Amino acid sequence: MVYNEPMISIKSLRVDYENVSAVQDLDLEIQQGQIYGLVGPNGAGKTSTIKALAGIIEPTYGEIRIAGIDLEIEHHKALQQLGYMPDFPPVYENLKVWEYLDVFAAAYLIPHRERPQKILHWLTRVNLLEKQNTFIRELSRGMRQRLVLAKTLLHDPKVLLLDEPASGLDPIARKDMRDILLSVASENKTIIISSHILTELKEFCNAVGIMERGKMVVSGSIEDIRQRLGSNRRLKIKLVKPDAQGLERTINMLNNSRNCSNVESRSDTEIMCAFKGTPEDASWVLKQIINLNVDICDYTCEEENVEDIFFRIGAQEVS
Amino acid sequence: MNIFNLRNNALFLRGFRERTRFSAVASAVALSSILVVLIVLSAVLNDNYVYDYKYIAGEYQSQKVLLPWFKKVVLDLSKVQAIVLFFFGSLNAYRIAARERMVQTIDFHRSSPSPRWNQIVGLVLGSTCLEWFVFTGLALVLLAISLISDISTAVIAQFHVQLIFCGFLYHALFALIGISRDPLKGKAGPILIFVGLYFFSHLLFANQLSFMHQFTWLNAFHELDTHVKNHISEYYGGHHRKQLLGLMNTFFSLKLHPLFIQLLVQIPFIALLLEGIGRRFENLEQPIFSKTQTLMTTFYLLLLYAGSFTSIFLSGLLQHTHRSMDLGILFVLIWILFAAGAILATPSRLDYTRGLRRAAKLKRRGIRPEENAAGNSRWLGVFVLIVVIGLSYFAWLLRVPSLNFILALMILCSYFDFCASFFEYFRLSRHHTKLSLAATILIILWIVLPVLGMILESIIPKPSTVMMAFMAPSPFFGGTPVVMDLFKTGKPYLQTTHVVIVLVISGTLAAVTNYLAYQERQKLKRDNLNIG
Structure with a gap:
């Protein structure tokens, strides 16, 4: 299904913390199938923007629509369209790999009978099939990141919110993660991916937004930005x-x-x-x-x- | 979605899988079996005696009575059940809920479309499932014993229903404390909460208030104990156990079924605690309870206190010569409810600013009073109204003179106003991060000045008036003793001048802090309402 309206629409988003505004009057529209790179130094407001989009923090004000659904009004319906992955992998150390995915498949209301198939499918996609009966505490950082990515993709969300997905990974794990993301990106999903490491993004982003001190400095497709700012x-x-x-x-x-x-x-x-x-x-x-x-x-x-x-x-x- | 469809409940599955590994279940079953065998062997091999008291010729005389082994087993196993369910269950409810917050997996659940009540039920039941299994196993043993003995199965069943509700209450409480643990702060918060709850409950227990007993499993156990030893008349704390137990099951002197009165006390609090967990899933930054919930809790606790106190007061069973102690406990309860409510109802500077900005964006004139971000004025008004209603009842029951009662209320309300306004001013002002500043001011007003007053009393003439002026800023040294004195029906200890001094000083403090809080609110409104 192709949406006429933007897959993600943010209007006048503001996120305040004690003594600081993390995001100030952010307006953003991302179309279906776009892979949007949110770039900026640490403290620019990328994580706050992604957390507000994922419904984890309550914005001071502003309107967020996911696939046309207002996040504040139809919270659960909007969340069903989303997959969120933070910059470090929160996992249950004492669960096995398949159990972890089963827990979140249930959280995303996937019926009991369909869960084993989906889990196997995504474990294969993230190259963790042989680890399915391993306890998570025995996994490396890279494997944990891939596991959390599988959890994020489990319910086939239309929109993926990936907050620094490759942070803390070694070069091989980083390449593995990039390959998986490239394959996921080819499935017409809308992806917001944040990073302060720009080389992570430049290979698969077709649009970028540069944030600094809570404000969007420039946003649009890379070609569009080049044209606007003069071809260099x-x-x-x-x-x-x-x-x-x-x-x-x-x-x-x-x-x-x-x-x-x-x-x-x-x-x-x-x-x-x-x-x-x-x-x-x-x-x-x-x-x-x-x-x-x-x-x-x-x-x-x-x-x-x-x-x-x-x-x-x-x-x-x-x- | 059905909240009891646990197969599709993510948080239940998480707890269930982690806690029901073969090794954990095998250990639990083995330990429980060994314990049951040891208890049975101990009861069979040893003679167990209890003391039966008879009132003969104007005095109680005791007689040793042999307790059959199966009765001893029932009583001992019921204690084991309580330890398993309440101690280990609560510990695991806290541990798993706290870990959910510390590891931040809670964010995944919060950003999932899973229904809120599924998350609440899943967290509480999933984290304690192993304890429930052991509890059920031991319950089957107890039921089996009741079938082969003369102990009524209905009594055993009722005891277990009472225990189940106590279990829900404790597990919900500890899960809420666990999930409220801020990963950025240390363990001090939960420890302080536990210590506070411990001392608070002891204070209320000391007064033999039935509703406090209904919060625990003790009442259920005493019921079971009395039924199991049905032919024995035990002498306990100066009275027959059965008579005391009867008092525990009365509300406004109305005798109720033990299970009914327990549910009357516990169900609203189970619901409140579960709602608190739900609010954590909804928004980790908002207060655990809403303003309305704190007010309803205050009302309900005062109602329970009034019901329990009335039963004791009118029964004549317990000697209530220490009225000041009873009143003291009532005022401590009111102050604790006030402090807890004010902390939850007063917004931080950030929340208030957020609320104003949101209101400006939505083109409202200000924040709605029921919102978390609203100031505490409306909350304070309703709190005072509830306290006035509650105290009116006590004043009627204790036959307090009308003028004394009105003066007591005016003084008490002035202190509430002062504390709430001071807290609001401090939270909203630019000093909101300087906790030490607020603490210093309060220590001067509440401790240093009263101590100075006591010192001056010994060195200058007309000591008590001067001392009262120094005591007056403190609600603990000045306010509450005066209020309690006014509640006395006999000759008051304090003079009218003392009461007037306390009234004037507390009133002035309230007016000043009220003005400061008002100014701070206006300042923030001026700064933020035009942003949009």
């Missing part, structure tokens, strides 16, 4: 061998070019600069470098990723 690319030039004169000539030429800025040499064979031109302009720059008789072995024009946008926007607008 990076030029990366690599020389065949160290050539001080060639390096200097290239830097001078780039500094004189109107599309290039922040030119810097990373090593005696590498130059990097911000680039604000079209692909044709990049081609023209390449021709100029060749005309300078500099031997280059690599010339790349990279698109700005989420991380670059965050650092640029976060640094400029917030401060």
